[in-house]
Amino acid sequence: MTIRIQGAPERGEKVLGPPKGWRPRPLKTAEKLQIVLNQNGLDPDTGKKLEAMGEGVEFDHDPAIHLRPWNAEAQDTDPPANDLRYIVARSKPSHKQKTNGNKATTYGSDKHAIAKLGRLTGETKQNKPKRQWPSRKMQSRKGFR
Numbered sequence: 001m002t003i004r005i006q007g008a009p010e011r012g013e014k015v016l017g018p019p020k021g022w023r024p025r026p027l028k029t030a031e032k033l034q035i036v037l038n039q040n041g042l043d044p045d046t047g048k049k050l051e052a053m054g055e056g057v058e059f060d061h062d063p064a065i066h067l068r069p070w071n072a073e074a075q076d077t078d079p080p081a082n083d084l085r086y087i088v089a090r091s092k093p094s095h096k097q098k099t100n101g102n103k104a105t106t107y108g109s110d111k112h113a114i115a116k117l118g119r120l121t122g123e124t125k126q127n128k129p130k131r132q133w134p135s136r137k138m139q140s141r142k143g144f145r
Contacts, residue, residue, distance in 0.1 A: 043089075
């Protein structure tokens with residue numbers, strides 16, 4: 001099992017991130033109801049009432065699980081993955097936009113932040129040094145007179 005390395009926010013030391021492929025346990029129905037009650041049944045992005053039968057409701061980890069540091073003692077993220085204070089009920093379109101970004105760009109989305117963390121820690125395939133472009137010979141001045 002490979003483990004992701006993430007820079008610690010405090011003191012600049014390195015902390016192990018969650019293992020690749022690790023998933024938290026599914027939320028129980030009582031936990032989902034408590035999350036919706038804590039939000040008074042409103043979508044935090046739009047302020048509209050959540051419609052389970054219309055648009056649909058999805059539960060979003062905020063911050064994203066792969067952006068949280070890994071706690072080796074508890075074998076869970078920090079804060080814990082199923083801590084109800086860090087899970088938000090969103091409408092499906094709102095959750096999709098937060099995760100993937102808008103149609104034009106992923107900037108500001110969870111996927112963008114996870115990809116940037118991967119680039120900064122060297123997890124991407126582009127770890128080889130970039131090659132300098134070959135230079136061209138300068139043209140002679142004979143043809144310009």
